[in-house]
Amino acid sequence: MPPEARPGNGWAQARYVWLAVLVGTFAGILGSIFHLTIDALLHWPVLLAEVVGGPMLVVAAALVTMLATVASVYMVRRIAPEAGGSGVQEIEGAMEGLRPVRWARVLPVKFFAGAAAIGSGLVLGREGPTIHIGASIAAMFARIGGTVDLERRGLLAAGAAAGLACAFNAPVAAVLFIIEETHRQFPYTFRTYMGVIVAALLATAMTEMIGGTAPDLALISPEVPIGFLPLFAVLGCLLGAVGVLLNKSILTAVAFAAAAQQRAPYAYPAAVGLVVGGLFILMPHAVTGGETMIIELVRNQPGVMALLMLAILRFCTMVGSYSSGVPGGIFAPILALAVCIGLAFGTVADMMFPGMGAIPVAFAIAAMGGLFTASVRAPIVGVALTLELTGSYSLAMPLMATCVCANLSAQWMGGRPIYEQLLDRTLALAGVQPATRPKAHDTGLA
CATH class of the missing domain: 1.10.3080.10 (Clc chloride channel)
Incomplete structure (x- = not known):
């Protein structure tokens, strides 16, 4: 050199x-x-x-x-x-x-x-x-x-x-x-x-x-009272469980798709495509990455049952789409799924505490960071990404409470970061066992 x-x-x-x-x-x-x-x-x-x-x-x-x-x-x-x-x-x-x-x-x-x-x-x-x-x-x-x-x-x-x-x-x-x-x-x-x-x-x-320069998901919410922080903590714990379930579902579906490929090549992705394509006409909110859907849901705010049904549908279509083996990420679908859950949670909170003025959109925004944290296990990124995406910097405290509790809840339930699990699976298929993996090191290059 x-x-x-x-x-x-x-x-x-x-x-x-x-x-x-x-x-x-x-x-x-x-x-x-x-x-x-x-x-x-x-x-x-x-x-x-x-x-x-x-x-x-x-x-x-x-x-x-x-x-x-x-x-x-x-x-x-x-x-x-x-x-x-x-x-x-x-x-x-x-x-x-x-x-x-x-x-x-x-x-x-x-x-x-x-x-x-x-x-x-x-x-x-x-x-x-x-x-x-x-x-x-x-x-x-x-x-x-x-x-x-x-x-x-x-x-x-x-x-x-x-x-x-x-x-x-x-x-x-x-x-x-x-x-x-x-x-x-x-x-x-x-x-x-x-x-x-x-x-x-x-x-x-x-x-x-x-x-353009605007936030990708501009969702400005008024500042919520500090007394609502315990509710955001409860939301975080709930999202921690959802995140662990989501990660396990993705890994299970990926393994199933790999096994199906050995017996009937391309049958699994074909079935996923048929279902998603049909839903694109029948229920367009149940498919695609969900960025447009997020704005529409926040604007229209459907009922609790409709939101929960949509959340279940999007959970299944997301797991199926990712496990099909095509190129695609999970960040945007996670955020869309979180908005469904957060809006439903916020609507219920508003009905239970009518005098406190709960704002469902605030719970929807906080849920975006919370579910991301529960799945990826990166709470700092969850907070920063949600704030930059929505521009709702007034929700920094509720968002932090949600992300911290989601991370703690997922950890307590034994959940592991989704990308760590996916990498372990990839390496296992390549014959590299976790015990033989070299540890990352810093050579000290200035």
Whole structure:
């Protein structure tokens, strides 16, 4: 290695920051194009209704989503098996040195298969693919730049942060996600830490230039009385149980889908596609990532039973969609599911304590952070992400109470972070046992 490229040299630090700038810029641009593509594809039911009418519309829609789901799974299995699902666990494994990042094949599959699957109406989020896309872009620049191992790991984290920042227009939550979620794998040095911040900043700048500056889910709620904090704590405990159940359901469904693939290839994703496609016409709120649904629910505030029925439906369609094996994330569906639960809880609280003026929307916002925390087990990210997404900074205290109690409740019930469980499963299939996994370490690169 030439002297000017050695660790600690000023030229090497400038070079690394420049690579982080490129990673953030390209991740923001490609991620924004990915989002715009999905938004455009989600209008297909309207176009289909102009051609097919009556009961046949439901059949035709079911077939459209089924074909998109099967095609997406086919692309994943034939070209890049690691592109299935969220991709967060793949990046964590790569930062540990246990999983390769084959960016040349992951990028096209994640983009096109992910857009087809999410755009067809499956209950998946765009943030998983953008995180994987951002990290794949980072792997590309790490290879081009001839980085050392620690720099490569740091750039992977920067790319993941850029992808999350792009998905939700939330740079602070993206940086905190790396700190809290990947604390075991991330090499903490001044250089790598600055790289994560720079990449998240540039990705957000690109996203705002292309898509606007408003919060993705602007839900401003009035400040709630401090006397309501115990109710938010109860909500957090409830969400902790839901989060543990959700994680177990996802892992069980993923295992079942893998077993079904051995006996009847593509039958499981085809069945999921048929159900989701039909629901896209019959009950559109039960499918898709749910971002539009969140705004409509908060605006209309249906009854408790309707909200609970919708929550059950979305729980099932989310588990089925993720386990089908297509590229897609769980953040957005978790937030949508949480809003259903939070609105129902807040409505009940308002009926039980009419004189206190409970605000259901405040419980819905707090539930977003709480369920995210219960599943991912990252309370700081849950608070920051919800505040950045909604702009409801007046709810910081109730949100913190909800997230803390959700985290404690999930821990008490024996729940484990969803991505940790998914990574363990991936490594087990690859023949890597937990006991043989090397522990993440910091080499001390300045």
